[in-house]
Amino acid sequence: MAAERPTIAMIAREVGVSVPTVSKVLNGRTDVAPATRARVEEVLARHQYRKPTARSLTRSGRLIELVIHEADTIWAMELIKGVERVAGPARIGVVLSELGGSHRPRQEWIDDVMARRPLGVVFVLSELDGRQREQLASRGIPYVVVDTQGEIPRGVHTVGSNNWNGGLIATRHLIALGHRRIGVVAGPRDILCSRARVDGYRSAHDEAGIQLDPAIARWGNFRSEAGYEHGGALLDLPERPTAIFAGSDLQALGVVRAAQERGLRIPEDLSLVGYDNLPITEWLNPPLTTVTQPLQEMAGLATRLVLELAQGETPSSTHVELGTELVVRGSTGPVPAA
Amino acid sequence: MAAERPTIAMIAREVGVSVPTVSKVLNGRTDVAPATRARVEEVLARHQYRKPTARSLTRSGRLIELVIHEADTIWAMELIKGVERVAGPARIGVVLSELGGSHRPRQEWIDDVMARRPLGVVFVLSELDGRQREQLASRGIPYVVVDTQGEIPRGVHTVGSNNWNGGLIATRHLIALGHRRIGVVAGPRDILCSRARVDGYRSAHDEAGIQLDPAIARWGNFRSEAGYEHGGALLDLPERPTAIFAGSDLQALGVVRAAQERGLRIPEDLSLVGYDNLPITEWLNPPLTTVTQPLQEMAGLATRLVLELAQGETPSSTHVELGTELVVRGSTGPVPAA
Numbered sequence: 139m140a141a142e143r144p145t146i147a148m149i150a151r152e153v154g155v156s157v158p159t160v161s162k163v164l165n166g167r168t169d170v171a172p173a174t175r176a177r178v179e180e181v182l183a184r185h186q187y188r189k190p191t192a193r194s195l196t197r198s199g200r201l202i203e204l205v206i207h208e209a210d211t212i213w214a215m216e217l218i219k220g221v222e223r224v225a226g227p228a229r230i231g232v233v234l235s236e237l238g239g240s241h242r243p244r245q246e247w248i249d250d251v252m253a254r255r256p257l258g259v260v261f262v263l264s265e266l267d268g269r270q271r272e273q274l275a276s277r278g279i280p281y282v283v284v285d286t287q288g289e290i291p292r293g294v295h296t297v298g299s300n301n302w303n304g305g306l307i308a309t310r311h312l313i314a315l316g317h318r319r320i321g322v323v324a325g326p327r328d329i330l331c332s333r334a335r336v337d338g339y340r341s342a343h344d345e346a347g348i349q350l351d352p353a354i355a356r357w358g359n360f361r362s363e364a365g366y367e368h369g370g371a372l373l374d375l376p377e378r379p380t381a382i383f384a385g386s387d388l389q390a391l392g393v394v395r396a397a398q399e400r401g402l403r404i405p406e407d408l409s410l411v412g413y414d415n416l417p418i419t420e421w422l423n424p425p426l427t428t429v430t431q432p433l434q435e436m437a438g439l440a441t442r443l444v445l446e447l448a449q450g451e452t453p454s455s456t457h458v459e460l461g462t463e464l465v466v467r468g469s470t471g472p473v474p475a476a
Numbered sequence: 477m478a479a480e481r482p483t484i485a486m487i488a489r490e491v492g493v494s495v496p497t498v499s500k501v502l503n504g505r506t507d508v509a510p511a512t513r514a515r516v517e518e519v520l521a522r523h524q525y526r527k528p529t530a531r532s533l534t535r536s537g538r539l540i541e542l543v544i545h546e547a548d549t550i551w552a553m554e555l556i557k558g559v560e561r562v563a564g565p566a567r568i569g570v571v572l573s574e575l576g577g578s579h580r581p582r583q584e585w586i587d588d589v590m591a592r593r594p595l596g597v598v599f600v601l602s603e604l605d606g607r608q609r610e611q612l613a614s615r616g617i618p619y620v621v622v623d624t625q626g627e628i629p630r631g632v633h634t635v636g637s638n639n640w641n642g643g644l645i646a647t648r649h650l651i652a653l654g655h656r657r658i659g660v661v662a663g664p665r666d667i668l669c670s671r672a673r674v675d676g677y678r679s680a681h682d683e684a685g686i687q688l689d690p691a692i693a694r695w696g697n698f699r700s701e702a703g704y705e706h707g708g709a710l711l712d713l714p715e716r717p718t719a720i721f722a723g724s725d726l727q728a729l730g731v732v733r734a735a736q737e738r739g740l741r742i743p744e745d746l747s748l749v750g751y752d753n754l755p756i757t758e759w760l761n762p763p764l765t766t767v768t769q770p771l772q773e774m775a776g777l778a779t780r781l782v783l784e785l786a787q788g789e790t791p792s793s794t795h796v797e798l799g800t801e802l803v804v805r806g807s808t809g810p811v812p813a814a
Binding site for chain 2: 201203204214215218219222226229231232233234235236238246250254362388391392394395398418421422423
């Protein structure tokens with residue numbers, strides 16, 4: 139026998155409260171006693187209650203939520219623009235939340251989102267725990283994750299870019315220039331995209347038959363300070379690398395500084411590849427060779443997916459990965475003569 | 477006899493519609509015939525109807541609007557962070573709108589804002605026309621302008637920084653280093669803040685008794701391309717400047733490129749001062765001497781002012797200007813020997 143699709147009335151009956159009380163909890167209203175609220179949430183989750191998602195996209199005052207783990211970089215700006223360029227013309231307001239460096243929103247944030255009743259949520263480098271996912275699902279609020287930082291739970295829609303390919307093409311470029319001792323200052327070890335880039339770096343070595351030296355591979359945090367610190371450590375090694383793949387453009391800036399302080403010229407003494415192709419990198423001194431991620435397109439695609447889900451449509455694919463490309467500028471050159 | 481304070485009932489009677497119809501127009505609902513709506517708007521404006529502004533700041537689902545003329549730069553990111561850091565802890569959602577480079581929102585945007593009923597609006601380098609101002613006022617939606625780009629209408633609250641002082645201290649620093657031929661690539665001529673910076677530059681010359689040469693003063697647009705183009709033109713003059721005040725950090729990047737292409741070293745052959753102290757400038761090559769505007773504080777203060785106004789409070793001052801400071805780094809040095 140097929141399970142009956144749960145209704146608000148069924149939930150109310152089981153908890154022993156009125157239908158309006160269940161509605162209040164679903165709409166994030168604060169005028170429900172915490173104990174009652176917890177019981178309602180528990181029964182909603184047990185029955186996997188789902189509010190119908192198909193809504194009119196034409197009513198006014200509509201919102202979409204954009205959640206960014208940290209709005210500290212130009213990188214975040216590109217993603218914000220990508221969401222704005224889709225939401226703006228559709229007259230959908232974009233509510234921006236910054237998690238202050240955390241990768242998971244606090245429960246109050248979820249409560250506020252439920253009260254705002256947005257069409258959906260775009261998460262950037264951030265994710266929900268199981269309970270938070272269930273809460274959004276029961277309210278019929280769809281979401282899409284851009285550039286996943288961890289394992290992707292079943293059924294969650296994601297938009298990413300091919301980070302493995304990015305690491306591969308950056309490293310192949312350096313190998314083609316004759317470099318054989320290529321250091322890497324990667325992003326954080328606990329973020330999937332930085333691990334994928336390092337694996338691409340490894341594969342490029344494998345296919346060229348070059349032995350990897352773990353002594354010249356380091357994990358950073360995407361910031362200039364990390365590039366400065368780890369880049370400096372690599373350049374102080376007795377047998378220093380002739381090229382460094384910096385894992386992010388901001389880290390590359392730190393490596394430039396470390397090289398300068400040691401009297402090393404770029405690209406004559408050290409070749410350097412960044413990652414992200416931030417708008418400013420073509421104006422750097424020297425202009426930076428880097429890997430382009432289509433950040434605006436990724437965010438725009440995630441926004442369109444959320445709007446499709448909000449209209450009750452089923453997107454053709456659950457996980458989409460956009461391509462990465464190498465942009466060759468002035469920071470890479472032939473390996474220096476020994 | 478004092479004029480009677482207009483009520484919704486009075487407005488409805490005068491237009492010849494029902495009270496709910498006037499309410500719908502006030503709340504940005506779209507289910508009112510355009511002709512009726514126009515008549516209601518006209519009578520609301522004529523009577524200067526004002527919805528009471530004092531609202532609870534404690535109900536959930538509350539929003540504040542942030543309007544940025546162009547989210548193209550790191551500069552915008554700093555302002556967004558300033559708003560987030562005040563709104564986030566207060567659990568107020570920030571709706572971000574980008575005007576795509578325009579300095580005035582379209583009417584549809586105003587309609588959507590009225591439907592969203594935010595606590596208030598923070599405008600950055602953007603402003604409203606008289607009709608739009610009246611529409612927000614009649615809905616009891618207060619607003620504050622950050623870094624005004626034009627003349628400030630009476631009664632509009634603003635938060636800025638002391639741009640005149642910024643131009644003054646940047647130029648004084650160069651004069652103290654012995655420079656007498658100091659070029660300027662300013663921001664756009666039609667934006668008040670860039671004119672104030674140029675006036676500070678002039679005053680520093682006046683107080684040092686140095687004659688200004690209009691041939692080495694140019695208006696740009698705050699972007700790297702403008703710094704490259706106008707900086708290059710200044711450096712190609714028969715009697716080129718020994719220092720350039722670049723009006724923005726992004727323009728300074730363009731001047732660096734122009735100098736490099738002409739074989740000029742910074743600061744040995746050319747001293748350079750930027751404006752904004754973007755986070756990336758300390759990592760540039762050379763690190764940039766620049767003027768700090770407290771962008772995050774300005775945006776945070778504007779947000780607090782909006783929240784005060786939303787609670788019916790009267791802020792102690794209508795126009796607030798925060799201080800600017802010089803940050804001396806590696807791009808400025810003594811005037812080269814003739």
